[in-house]
Amino acid sequence: LAEILAEDGFDTAAVIGAFPLAARFGLAQGFDHYDDDFSSSALTARHRRRPADSSGSWIGHSFADFERAGDEVTDRALAWLGERDERWFLFVHYFDAHWPYAAPAEYAMRFSSPYDAELAFADNELSRLLAAVQKMPGRTLVVFTSDHGEGLGDHGETLHNRYLYDSTQHVPLVMALEGALPAGGGVAGSYTP
Numbered sequence: 001l002a003e004i005l006a007e008d009g010f011d012t013a014a015v016i017g018a019f020p021l022a023a024r025f026g027l028a029q030g031f032d033h034y035d036d037d038f039s040s041s042a043l044t045a046r047h048r049r050r051p052a053d054s055s056g057s058w059i060g061h062s063f064a065d066f067e068r069a070g071d072e073v074t075d076r077a078l079a080w081l082g083e084r085d086e087r088w089f090l091f092v093h094y095f096d097a098h099w100p101y102a103a104p105a106e107y108a109m110r111f112s113s114p115y116d117a118e119l120a121f122a123d124n125e126l127s128r129l130l131a132a133v134q135k136m137p138g139r140t141l142v143v144f145t146s147d148h149g150e151g152l153g154d155h156g157e158t159l160h161n162r163y164l165y166d167s168t169q170h171v172p173l174v175m176a177l178e179g180a181l182p183a184g185g186g187v188a189g190s191y192t193p
Helices: 002-007 042-049 070-081 114-134
Strands: 011-015 033-035 088-092 140-145 173-178
Touching (some): 002 011, 002 088, 011 070, 070 088
Antiparallel strands (some): 140 173
């Protein structure tokens, strides 16, 4: 999609929340800007201060710069959007609701479930991003989905890597147009491949 839209004159960017979508896996193809540098994130700094596990790794990884929190992702996405006034495509990846759950303190204190705290934090960051998009000129197609759910104990699965039950496989796909219709109706900047 990024390649097709770039060929049609769209500015294309991605702001990535964690290593599984790093450019090294070929996912940056077609993007003008692909922000996947986790080395300066607050989470990276926190992980580097933690002791390694028995294998010398942090949560099974040999590197600490694995992810960044949703507020950092949103800040970077908003910075990129702030420089746009024409046709753009932005892919934003949040990784917060993944184990180990470590929501900011103000969320962790409000929820008894660490997972729910992470979801609330991610929801807040998505709301912050959408509020900025709604203020932009023209109409914007917003698509929201998830890579998986969590077992949370259903069928004996704590996380999401064993079974194919709805608790891990049934995910949302939400599509909405944001912005005002131009005079006379129709979709501003409509695109037909």
